[in-house]
């Protein structure tokens with residue numbers, strides 16, 4: 001059991017109250033009739049699957065029922081930050097290059113990463 005910070009409720013809540021809803025920041029083509037089949041197919045079916053930083057949309061299903069975004073590390077499962085819809089992440093794969101992709105191997109490493117993601121998740 002761990003806790004996720006809801007940016008709308010402004011508090012940590014149990015993970016069971018939340019559901020993941022897929023990749024964040026997908027924009028629908030402006031005019032579906034005027035885009036190529038490939039562009040429309042990419043929008044509908046293809047998602048990023050990075051090893052490392054990933055931005056995901058989640059919903060606080062058993063709370064405020066609002067959608068928000070999470071920046072999560074796909075190797076460590078660590079939630080680095082949460083932010084409201086319409087906002088941009090402060091942590092991206094580009095800003096996080098100094099961080100190793102492997103999991104934290106010692107207590108010191110974990111302590112250092114917990115400070116970085118202070119707003120995202122609380123054990």
Ligand SMILES: [Zn+2]
Pocket residue numbers: 006007008009010060063064065066
């Ligand atoms: Zn909420």
